[in-house]
Amino acid sequence: MTIRSLSYAEAIREAHAQLLATDPRVFLMGQGVWSPWYAGTTLQDLEKEFGRHRVIDSPVSENATTGAAIGAAIAGMRPIVFHPRMDFMLLAVDPIVNQAANWSYMFAGRVGVPIVVRSVINRGGEQGAQHSQSLQAFFMHVPGLKVVMPSTPYDAKGLLIAAVNDGNPVMYIDDRWLYAETAEVPEEMYSVPIGQGIVRREGRDVTIVATSYMMKQASKAAEALAERGVDSEVIDLRSIKPWDQDLVFASVRKTGRLVVADGAWRTCGMAAEVAATVAGGAFRYLKAPIARVTLPDAPAPSSRMLEQVYYPDAQAIIAAVEKLLVG
Amino acid sequence: MKLHSPVPAGGAAGEVPATLMRSMYVMMLRIRLFEERVADLVEAGEIKTPCHLYIGQEAIAVGVCAALGTDDYVWGGHRSHGHYLAKGGDLRAMMAELYGKITGCARGRGGSMHLVAPEVGILGTVPLVAATIPLTVGSGLASKLRGDGRVSVSFFGDGATDEGHFHESAHLAALYRLPVFFVCENNFYSSHMHLLEHRAEDNIYKAGEVHGIPGIRLDGNDVEAIYRASVEAVTRARNGNGPTLLECRTYRWRGHVGPAWDLDVGVKRKDELEGWLPKDPVARARTRLMEMGVPPQDLERLEQGIREEVEEAVVLAQQSPYPDESELLAHIYWARGGGQ
Numbered sequence: 001m002t003i004r005s006l007s008y009a010e011a012i013r014e015a016h017a018q019l020l021a022t023d024p025r026v027f028l029m030g031q032g033v034w035s036p037w038y039a040g041t042t043l044q045d046l047e048k049e050f051g052r053h054r055v056i057d058s059p060v061s062e063n064a065t066t067g068a069a070i071g072a073a074i075a076g077m078r079p080i081v082f083h084p085r086m087d088f089m090l091l092a093v094d095p096i097v098n099q100a101a102n103w104s105y106m107f108a109g110r111v112g113v114p115i116v117v118r119s120v121i122n123r124g125g126e127q128g129a130q131h132s133q134s135l136q137a138f139f140m141h142v143p144g145l146k147v148v149m150p151s152t153p154y155d156a157k158g159l160l161i162a163a164v165n166d167g168n169p170v171m172y173i174d175d176r177w178l179y180a181e182t183a184e185v186p187e188e189m190y191s192v193p194i195g196q197g198i199v200r201r202e203g204r205d206v207t208i209v210a211t212s213y214m215m216k217q218a219s220k221a222a223e224a225l226a227e228r229g230v231d232s233e234v235i236d237l238r239s240i241k242p243w244d245q246d247l248v249f250a251s252v253r254k255t256g257r258l259v260v261a262d263g264a265w266r267t268c269g270m271a272a273e274v275a276a277t278v279a280g281g282a283f284r285y286l287k288a289p290i291a292r293v294t295l296p297d298a299p300a301p302s303s304r305m306l307e308q309v310y311y312p313d314a315q316a317i318i319a320a321v322e323k324l325l326v327g
Numbered sequence: 328m329k330l331h332s333p334v335p336a337g338g339a340a341g342e343v344p345a346t347l348m349r350s351m352y353v354m355m356l357r358i359r360l361f362e363e364r365v366a367d368l369v370e371a372g373e374i375k376t377p378c379h380l381y382i383g384q385e386a387i388a389v390g391v392c393a394a395l396g397t398d399d400y401v402w403g404g405h406r407s408h409g410h411y412l413a414k415g416g417d418l419r420a421m422m423a424e425l426y427g428k429i430t431g432c433a434r435g436r437g438g439s440m441h442l443v444a445p446e447v448g449i450l451g452t453v454p455l456v457a458a459t460i461p462l463t464v465g466s467g468l469a470s471k472l473r474g475d476g477r478v479s480v481s482f483f484g485d486g487a488t489d490e491g492h493f494h495e496s497a498h499l500a501a502l503y504r505l506p507v508f509f510v511c512e513n514n515f516y517s518s519h520m521h522l523l524e525h526r527a528e529d530n531i532y533k534a535g536e537v538h539g540i541p542g543i544r545l546d547g548n549d550v551e552a553i554y555r556a557s558v559e560a561v562t563r564a565r566n567g568n569g570p571t572l573l574e575c576r577t578y579r580w581r582g583h584v585g586p587a588w589d590l591d592v593g594v595k596r597k598d599e600l601e602g603w604l605p606k607d608p609v610a611r612a613r614t615r616l617m618e619m620g621v622p623p624q625d626l627e628r629l630e631q632g633i634r635e636e637v638e639e640a641v642v643l644a645q646q647s648p649y650p651d652e653s654e655l656l657a658h659i660y661w662a663r664g665g666g667q
Contacts, residue, residue, distance in 0.1 A: 027472060053472065059502065064461045064495030071465020071479075074450045075400060077472065079465075094492070098455050099462065104661040107443040108434035111450050112661030143659050168660045 002187040009179035011153035012042040015160035016080070018189045020050045023078060026164060029056040029069050030082025030118075038084035039120075040179050066092035066117065070100045070169075073115035078164050083119040086173070087133045092117075100169035101144035116163045118172040121212070121263070123300060124307060132300035134264035139171045140241045140273065146194055147171045147241040151215035153183045155238055158192030166194060175213045175263075197244030199251070203233035206257040206321050209248055209274055211237045214261040214293070220314035225321055232321065240270050248274065249282050256287035259320045263312065266294040291320040343551045345619045351393050351550050352612040355385040357633050358409045359609050361418060364637050365408070365425060366586035373645075374425050376438030379454075381409035383548075383580035386608035387512050388413035390553025391480060391573075394561045397447055400466040400479040405440045405454035406512075406579075410482050416444035422640035428647035435650045436658075448477075457483060457490035460509070464496045467505035467570075478564045480508045486517025488531050497572070501538035504569035508560045509535070511572065512547065514579040519594050532574035540570050547575030548608035551615070578603040 006014065019026045032038020034047050034057040047055035058065040062083065069081035083089040089096075100113045123132035140147050146168055150156040156174060163170035200215070201222050210218040215236045222232040233251050237243050252258050258278055260271035271292040279290060293316050301310055343351075362382050368374040381388070384406075392401065392413035403410040411421055417432065424431030425439050432443050440454040450466065453459060463481035470477040487493055488511060500507045511532075517525045532542035543560075545552050553575060560571035580600065581588060588600070613626060 059498065061495040061499055063492055064464060064499045067458075067461020067492065067496070068465035068468050068499060071402075071459075071462030071467075072469040072472075073465070074462060075466035075469040075479075077469045094455060094458060095461060099453065099458055102453075103451060105658050106433060106437050106441045106453070107451055107658075108436055109658035109661055110433070110443050111445055114661070146660075167662075 003184045004187060005182050006153050006185040007179060008153045008156050008174070008181045009041045011157040011185050012160060012174060013044055013046070014185070015157040016043060016046055017049065019080075019161060019164050020046065020054060022189065023164070025076065025078040026080065027054040027056065027072075027077060028080045028082060029058055029065055030084070031058055031060060031088070032084045033057045033082055039082065040176065042174070042179070043082070062088055062091035063095065067095035067099070070095050070113055070115055073113045074103065074111055078114050080116045080118055080164065083117070085122050085131060086119040086135050087130050089117070089119045090135070096139070096145070096169070097142050101142045104168070105144060112167055113169050114167045116160070116170050116172050118174070120174055120176055122176045124177065124311070126302045126304055126307065127300070128302035129299035134295070136171070136173055136240060137264055137269045140270060141268070145169050145171055145241060146239065147173065148194055148239045149173045149212040150238060151178065151212050151236050153181060153185045155192050157185055158190050159194070159238065161189055162191035162194050165191065170194065173212070177213045178216065181216070192238065194239045195242040195244060196239065197235050197237045197247045199233060199247065200236050201232065201234040203231035204255055205231045206259060206324060207233045207235060207248070207251040207255045208259045208261060208317060208321070209235045209237060210261040211240060211270070212263065214263045214312070217312070217314040218261055218317055221317035221321065224314065224318055230321060230325065243274070245277060248278060252278055252282050253285045256285055257324050258286070259291045259293060259317060259324065261293040261312065261317050264295055265297050266292060267297050269294055288324040291324055293317050293320050343554060345616070345621070347393060348551070348612070348616055348619060349621065351389050351554065352609075352616050353629055353633070354389045354413055355550065355609045355612055356630060357418065357636070358385045358388065358412050360630075360633050361412065361422075361637050362408055364641065366581065368641070369586050376425055376427065376440070377584050378425065378439045379406040379584050380579070380581040380586065381406050383603065383608070384512055384514060384577045385409055386548050386550035386553055386612070387510065387575045387577060388482065390550040391482075391508070391510055391557045393554050394557035395478065395480065399477050400448045400450060400463070401482065402450070402459035402463045402466070402480065403442070403452035403482045404456065404459060404484065404487070406484065407442055407452035407482070408439070410452065411442045411444060411449060414444070414449050415447035416442065416449055418636060419640040419643050420444070423644040423647050426644040426647070427649060428644055429650045429654075430643065430647040434654065436654070457487035457492035459483070460487065460492050460496040463507055464500045464505060467500060467507040468503065470506050471503065476565060478506045478508055478561050480510060482510050482512060484517065485511060485513040485515065485522055485531060486525065487511075488534055489517065489525055493534070497535045497540055497570070498538050500570040501535065501540050504567060506564035506567070507570040508557070508564055509540075509570060509572040511574045513574050513576050516579070516583065518583045532572060535570070535572040540572050542572045542574065544574045544576065547577030548606050548611060550608060550612050577608075580604070
């Protein structure tokens with residue numbers, strides 16, 4: 001096994017390259033796949049390696065592009081469709097929600113939709129309301145979809161490979177703010193099981209559940225809290241649909257306190273779902289109310305001064321934990 | 328039952344041979360008699376699933392599918408009983424599906440608007456208007472990438488041409504020169520709205536022109552003309568020359584949904600219907616066959632055989648069990664995990 005240090009973006013690229021190299025059914029389609037402006041280094045030069053017929057930079061036609069990828073999946077291919085900004089993916093909600101998500105159920109499993117819909121959370125830098133959104137909860141709501149949100153280079157690679165091999169429509173959501181994160185990644189192909197979370201840090205006083213970029217903030221928060229004598233257990237869900245309920249329940253039974261951090265809106269969000277599930281299933285273990293750290297229910301602002309208060313960070317998680325401990 | 332005649336004798340311009348004419352007539356009549364029986368069963372309250380009947384439009388599904396092979400893909404919408412049969416789908420499995428029974432093509436969870444027969448290239452028909460048009464582009468893209476020589480056909484109505492799905496899909500199929508055949512069944516009504524109430528111009532066949540997609544307008548009740556045009560479009564697609572748009576002008580005899588004749592979601596249109604009834608595509612094919620020398624008693628026998636087939640399907644559907652409660656949460660995720 002060869003392990004090197006790769007960035008999150010490089011790990012995504014490596015997963016694509018290995019999938020394209022090993023499975024002739026895999027192809028990639030979406031806006032900006034030939035351009036680092038859109039995809040960072042996550043798709044760099046793939047079209048040179050595998051040809052523009054399999055690495056397709058599509059017109060600005062989210063609906064038809066996504067629908068076509070879904071049709072190709074139904075016809076036996078393993079497409080990855082790419083949306084460089086999640087906001088724009090909303091133009092393709094019919095093929096994702098009405099078609100891909102329902103297909104297996106409507107037809108009693110006679111036909112499946114083995115597609116990966118990859119979208120990027122790309123925010124900050126004064127981009128404002130339509131270039132900033134984190135819409136994972138929309139897709140988490142829909143039966144038939146799976147939703148994954150890697151926080152590390154290792155998971156970024158392993159979850160993409162798992163998603164392509166899953167056989168179901170998987171929403172793969174990565175975060176531009178994580179692209180430069182670097183860690184050890186094995187060179188060979190491997191899968192991170194969809195639906196399985198991981199304990200990133202063991203602790204006994206409070207459970208912090210997070211994903212993606214908020215996972216990074218949760219780790220920072222846990223370190224700072226440790227200096228103040230608070231021992232946090234940090235769980236990275238990695239998949240938010242299905243999500244690892246057993247892992248969270250086991251942790252809450254131990255700590256009795258739960259903070260859920262999600263970089264998206266509060267109402268009906270991932271944090272709300274985790275909180276409701278834990279309140280319903282582990283109420284007697286709770287020593288304090290469950291806290292959510294989320295965006296406010298407001299569109300993203302542009303001005304840097306407003307951005308600073310809009311996006312939650314480690315400090316917001318620390319504040320939430322301390323409030324629970326004061327109780 | 329198979330209709331296919333992948334290698335057209337006589338080619339696109341030639342005469343349709345009597346054997347093919349006969350099998351096209353039989354398929355049109357199967358669709359007609361199946362649906363007339365379904366209409367009765369809906370009226371009797373025995374079938375509850377919303378049925379959008381194809382009666383009056385049979386020549387289109389049959390003429391197009393006669394130009395296809397079993398491996399070619401066909402996609403449909405809410406009004407797809409005819410597409411399903413014409414492509415070779417099992418009649419009994421569709422009847423059972425309309426009854427919501429476990430023996431249905433989708434194990435009773437699809438109903439009339441969600442039909443499937445992957446064994447003959449029907450990967451799913453669904454009622455979201457225009458929804459399968461991008462999917463057709465996708466199966467066409469799959470064929471192009473694999474080089475498998477298949478053609479993908481999209482059947483949709485005039486209403487679907489108002490959707491962005493249609494325009495984006497035409498654009499993409501043309502850009503990549505995909506083996507796709509767009510077939511618009513213009514029955515002059517988008518649900519309750521007349522064509523000229525929902526479109527500025529009566530020119531659907533021109534909708535692909537800006538993308539370089541050739542458009543053809545045809546009498547949608549003339550199965551021979553549709554077959555000949557389809558052979559041409561399918562050949563063009565298979566040869567890598569990209570999509571064609573065919574506008575077939577026809578008329579649906581019954582309401583937008585359900586068996587009613589003269590009342591169509593609140594629209595009285597009796598005068599119009601009376602003008603179309605004499606243009607019956609099934610009767611026209613029958614006349615053509617008689618001109619070709621097929622004796623009337625042969626045609627009577629064919630009809631009798633189809634009636635028996637439909638009755639057997641009704642009995643089988645009635646006798647089949649409903650899905651068990653345990654089916655409710657099955658297949659939310661696809662379990663097969665392999666290729667298809």
